[in-house]
Amino acid sequence: MYKINEKIDEIFDELKELSEYIYNNPELGNQEFLSSKAHIDFLTKYGFEVEEHFIGIETAFKAVYDSNKPGPTIALLDEYDALPGVGHGCGHNMIGTIGTGTGIVISKFLDEIGGKVFVIGTPAEETNGAKVDMADKGVFDNIDAVLMAHPADKSYASIQSLAIEAIKFEFIGKAAHAASDPEKGINALDGVIGTFNNINALRQHIESSARIHGIITEGGVAANIVPERAVANFYVRATTKKYLTELVGKVKNCARAAALSTGAKLNISNYEKTYDDFVSNESFNKLLLENMIEYDVEQLENNRTSLGSLDAGNVSHKCPTVHPMFSISKTPLIAHTKEFAMATLTPYAYKQMKSIIGALSKTGIDLLTNDDLLKKIKADFDNVVSKEK
Ligand SMILES: [Zn+2]
Ligand SMILES: [Zn+2]
Structure with missing residues (x-):
């Protein structure tokens, strides 16, 4: 009913250019001036209102598309920081591109279905995660659900992090x-x-x-x-x-x-910020997994127990959050390497990028249009987070 793939195709060449531009201009955490500007320009072009220097962080931003009709608020989180020596060895050039692309795709249906979509630019994930300050300052308190996706060597709808x-x-x-x-x-x-x-x-x-x-x-x-x-x-x-x-x-x-x-x-x-563990949301993961299958995200595996840490962990303690991983290589790949960075530009990575944008867009639209689903996800969230205290 919602022609998501059509909308992705309309902007896909530009999305590839965006990811490649950021790949070619790797910037360390809190110095992502070119990268954040590229996202801001892109989102502005597609009708988003952008607040730059969001919460006082120079390379953070908040882009909003508001249908001015009642409905939930869905947020996509962009990352765009690189690593010393290996450039985009964690593939954050793709993370940002997927967040921005998904936000735009959802916005194209928003005037019809109501609600709001945010794309939030979150600097310095590898070091001093801006999401920590954002979570502390209440940025996610009135958001109904947060979505983002990270490249990897296998695909997972649900993850754990330390x-x-x-x-x-x-x-x-x-x-x-x-x-x-x-x-x-x-x-x-x-x-x-x-x-x-x-x-x-x-x-x-x-x-x-x-x-x-x-x-x-x-x-x-x-x-x-x-x-x-x-x-x-x-x-x-x-x-x-x-x-x-x-x-x-x-x-x-x-x-x-x-x-x-x-x-x-x-x-x-x-010497850096403290990141929380990632709170996994069963109903949200289930919905996302169905959509990852529907949009043909390849190399899907069961829940990933990663021994890494993410600043999205702090977000997941504030509102329902998904952080799927999607495979960008058919051969084993090690994160934080030059090989990983290079894999983000391959035809297979782009095929998977299109699929994950489709899955995230569909999930967002499901939440904007199905009240019961959103209620269930919120109940899951309350259940887990209240138990922690
Ligand atoms: Zn990393
Ligand atoms: Zn990463």
């Missing part, structure tokens, strides 16, 4: 000649090494789905000087916010013990 906290341990010791006056020094690097060793002992006693991984970012300046300053950055991940909090407490104690044993002073801080 809650994550980024912790920086800074040890301050005392410099001294490492050979002639070692007793006068306090070795900050030993504080960092002690932290790693304590955490490695802790690993035996954590839930098997949790992850703790770190690097040393500063470890002294010369081998003949007792390191005065040493810094380690860690990520701690867990399947729930609750267990994350517990585990982070234990990890911090590992560093405190190392500070105590070395005499170095310890400063603990967060």
